Amino acid sequence: MPKKQRNDADFYPTPYWVLESLLDQWSPPLGPILEPAAGSGNLLRVLRRHYPDAELHAVELTSEHADILKLSSDHLWI
Template sequence: MTKQRIERDFYPTPVWCVKALLQQIEFRPNDVISEPCRGDGRILNELRESHKTKWAEISEDIDYLKPNQNMAADVIITNPPFSLALEFISTALTRDLSYDGTMCFLLRLSMLGSKSRADFWRKFPWTNLLILTPRPSFVHGSSDNSEYAWICWDRGNRIKRPEFWTLKRSEVEQ
């Protein structure tokens, strides 16, 4: 029995995954932070109120890939729909991320190992791979047998960890 995909790939990010990532980023006082796939706001809700934020959300008729507003930012953090992840990455890197910006996308590690995506990763090489352990649970309290990581492009040296690091749920500050 195969599970059906949820409409628009809406798989809310577990809060511990957001907190684990945010604890690794050194934000600058004037950073503008963008969330291209706001969903129910789990990423933006964990940011300090002093941060200037921008967001898009297709269910609210704000399509990040075709915005009606300026989405330029110093930091971009999102859990994109997996079916459109490459489009979101390329758009963010070529259109919106500042020259010294930092970008983190929550993705399945299997996104890295496809022959059809090999040239994409050469064109847009990431700088940091922050692997989540244990596997996050997105729907109904269970895991989907996929490994996940925050794949990051850190042009601004905001990430406080080596290129490969494991983010453990047990170490997340609550």
């Protein structure tokens, strides 16, 4: 059986339970937080829940998730 070809726009969101586990063991440094591959914004939403006053910045190469990212970050670059 042939292996599936990878698409340049493949999308693999990090599950919420992984992000919650990460933040149970790690605290981000003070100051702005940059999510360089924001995707659908899962990390941004978890960060906002844990750190409601944090300044969150997001970068995403595709515009597919732009609307949801605009709600999850303070600054968004696509």
